[in-house]
Amino acid sequence: MIRVVVVDDEALVRSGFELILGAADDLEVVATTAGAEAVDTVRRECPDVVLLDIRMPDVDGLSVLRQLRVLPKPPVVAMLTTFDADEYIVTALRSGAAGFLLKDTEPDQLAQLVRTLAAGGVVMSPKASRVVWEARPGALDVDGEAATRVGRLTERECEVLVLVAEGLSNAEIGTRIHLSAGTVKDHVSAILTKLRVGSRVQAALLAQRAGLLDDGQRHRERGR
Incomplete structure (x- = not known):
């Protein structure tokens, strides 16, 4: 089973992702949580994949990502966003995110994207990819x-x-x-x-x- 934790400030988003992913035979949503409890939840549940909201009112998603990346056994982390041209994409990827998922991703695609993450792949919408590759000079290594x-x-x-x-x-x-x-x-x-x-x-x-x-x-x- 691929163990998943969903981190989002909106309960409706958390429950929706849990319902969709929980319908797959090989995926288990072991916890859903808001941002403030994210790091403690991941430490306790040891998931394979974390879906992490990049913009939350109670805590910065990028800060949570950095904390997760330094855990002894860090999970694969993909950022959740409503904008496929989110200005934080490059920063998150440089900080160790394995890609981006849009919150309105088609339900029949979501489980496969999580499987790709768990298998070591990268997931990113086409528009998000363009933001990365066209990053302003100096945003990445020269x-x-x-x-x-x-x-x-x-x-x-x-x-x-x-x-x-x-x-x-x-x-x-x-x-x-x-x-x-x-x-x-x-x-x-x-x-x-x-x-x-x-x-x-x-x-x-x-x-x-x-x-x-x-x-x-x-x-x-x-x-x-």
């Missing part, structure tokens, strides 16, 4: 430094990193390039170490600033 870091990767690691940036899980990447999920996991660990980042999303952001994703797109187009 191109020169990013290119230097990416230059430390092997050709295979670059290939894996491009697929990580597409939001694929280890198993999906393995299927795409004919490797076992365990081998992909080893590659991802090496990538994070070489790039000196703490999450798959941060690695993807760095790859974008280095131009690797544009190169990968052109390579795929030439191969068609």
